[in-house]
Amino acid sequence: MPGTRVLVGTRKGAFVLTSDEHRRDWEVSGPHFPGLEVYHVKGSPLDPDRVWASVSSGWFGQLVQRSSDGGQTWDVVGNDFTYDGVPGQHQWYDGSLRPWEFTRVWHLEPSVHDVDTLYAGVEDAALFRSTDGGVTWSELSGLRNHDTGPQWQPGAGGMCLHTVLEHPSDPDRLYVAISAAGAFRTDDGGVTWQPINKGLRSGGIPDEDSEVGHCVHHLDLHPSNPDVLYMQKHWDVMRSKDGGLTWHEVSGDLPSDFGFPIAVHAHEPETVYVVPILSDEHHVPPDGRLRVYRSRTGGDTWEPLTEGLPQEHCYVNVLRDAMAVDRHESCGVYVGTTGGQVYASADSGDTWQAVVRDLPAVLSVEVQTLP
Amino acid sequence: MSGPASVRVVLPGHLRSLARVGSEVVLDVDGAVTQRSVLDALEAAHPELRGTIRRREDGRRRDFVRFFACEEDLSHEEPDAPLPDEVATGREPYLVVGAMAGG
Numbered sequence: 001m002p003g004t005r006v007l008v009g010t011r012k013g014a015f016v017l018t019s020d021e022h023r024r025d026w027e028v029s030g031p032h033f034p035g036l037e038v039y040h041v042k043g044s045p046l047d048p049d050r051v052w053a054s055v056s057s058g059w060f061g062q063l064v065q066r067s068s069d070g071g072q073t074w075d076v077v078g079n080d081f082t083y084d085g086v087p088g089q090h091q092w093y094d095g096s097l098r099p100w101e102f103t104r105v106w107h108l109e110p111s112v113h114d115v116d117t118l119y120a121g122v123e124d125a126a127l128f129r130s131t132d133g134g135v136t137w138s139e140l141s142g143l144r145n146h147d148t149g150p151q152w153q154p155g156a157g158g159m160c161l162h163t164v165l166e167h168p169s170d171p172d173r174l175y176v177a178i179s180a181a182g183a184f185r186t187d188d189g190g191v192t193w194q195p196i197n198k199g200l201r202s203g204g205i206p207d208e209d210s211e212v213g214h215c216v217h218h219l220d221l222h223p224s225n226p227d228v229l230y231m232q233k234h235w236d237v238m239r240s241k242d243g244g245l246t247w248h249e250v251s252g253d254l255p256s257d258f259g260f261p262i263a264v265h266a267h268e269p270e271t272v273y274v275v276p277i278l279s280d281e282h283h284v285p286p287d288g289r290l291r292v293y294r295s296r297t298g299g300d301t302w303e304p305l306t307e308g309l310p311q312e313h314c315y316v317n318v319l320r321d322a323m324a325v326d327r328h329e330s331c332g333v334y335v336g337t338t339g340g341q342v343y344a345s346a347d348s349g350d351t352w353q354a355v356v357r358d359l360p361a362v363l364s365v366e367v368q369t370l371p
Numbered sequence: 372m373s374g375p376a377s378v379r380v381v382l383p384g385h386l387r388s389l390a391r392v393g394s395e396v397v398l399d400v401d402g403a404v405t406q407r408s409v410l411d412a413l414e415a416a417h418p419e420l421r422g423t424i425r426r427r428e429d430g431r432r433r434d435f436v437r438f439f440a441c442e443e444d445l446s447h448e449e450p451d452a453p454l455p456d457e458v459a460t461g462r463e464p465y466l467v468v469g470a471m472a473g474g
Contacts, residue, residue: 034388035385036385057385059383059385059435060386060423060433061422061427061433062422063389063419063423076389076419079422079427080422081427082427082428102428
């Protein structure tokens with residue numbers, strides 16, 4: 001019987017939640033790497049037993065751990081994220097210049113094209129690639145060395161490269177997103193990059209046509225239609241029909257268009273999920289009600305999904321990498337909260353159940369659909 | 372001719388878990404026994420610890436890691452200064468400690 005494995009990164013370790021295709025009864029394993037921050041855990045789409053975790057702490061810095069058995073046991077792989085050449089400088093919050101300095105890996109993206117290749121999005125913003133399963137890393141420095149680099153500024157959480165999307169059939173096309181520089185695209189495997197922020201509007205940027213400076217929170221696409229991208233920005237939900245070259249707003253009737261994660265249904269390319277929160281000053285659900293919103297029209301019209309989610313006195317947040325979908329016939333949707341809950345829906349979001357309630361604050365959720 | 376020194380090193384809990392070692396690690400250290408040579412030997416024996424005690428980019432002690440031996444804080448000593456004889460002869464351990472502030 002097909003299975004389901006949810007990989008959860010939290011402030012104090014990683015957890016692995018497993019079930020069958022019914023997704024009603026769950027086993028919980030963890031904490032793995034107890035006491036350490038796990039920013040992201042993700043498995044290879046080509047070999048689900050291969051899983052990587054970004055593990056970090058203020059004491060001991062960055063570690064990358066790799067499992068070959070679906071997250072049961074782990075070994076340390078490479079943690080050398082040395083920038084290529086002299087890193088240069090970027091802007092700080094006050095506009096002063098600061099040198100690029102590595103802090104942590106925010107996101108790991110195992111490739112859909114090669115089982116030993118994976119990408120790491122890091123803070124201060126840069127993209128690294130490994131072709132040996134995470135043992136060694138080299139920077140795709142064409143991104144950081146883009147002409148606009150000295151203008152990049154951090155978002156509130158740091159200047160992080162938090163999203164990496166591969167084109168499903170073109171291994172040379174990648175999209176990344178950086179807080180708070182914006183979205184970028186490469187068509188030559190990461191050698192050269194172009195900002196793809198045309199059409200984005202951000203109140204803090206006087207020049208509406210500025211190439212960079214937008215705080216993009218997350219991107220997603222559906223593999224059947226890879227030129228259509230969805231974006232959750234610091235305010236506004238956006239859509240592009242041309243691989244990010246231009247964007248238009250699809251926030252529509254959302255109660256708030258501020259949020260962090262965005263995800264596309266596994267089988268319905270026009271069905272999109274977001275989790276609205278009140279504002280940039282108040283990262284809590286509107287009205288104290290945790291509502292995942294779904295659009296079946298690629299945005300603009302949205303419906304709240306609430307059954308099984310807390311609808312009073314709820315002030316948790318869902319971070320940008322903490323929502324995921326599975327590929328079961330009845331698509332499952334999963335969210336992890338800063339309150340330590342992981343909610344799962346086995347019916348595209350119509351109904352939800354809490355898989356776990358008392359984990360440390362959840363930083364990331366990914367899900368594997370097992371054969 | 373004397374052989375390598377046998378040096379005892381105590382690691383903090385997270386690094387013990389990472390290196391899969393017990394409360395003390397015993398290392399053979401060739402040549403002068405200094406903080407640098409002890410940590411080099413530690414990382415040679417346990418490569419998974421590289422970057423966790425000393426920064427990758429410049430080899431300096433990580434901000435929230437401290438070094439002690441013989442009830443003295445050695446964190447600000449020169450890395451190539453000789454460690455106390457008690458450490459070099461294995462009578463006292465060299466302690467790697469995670470600062471409380473890091474938590």
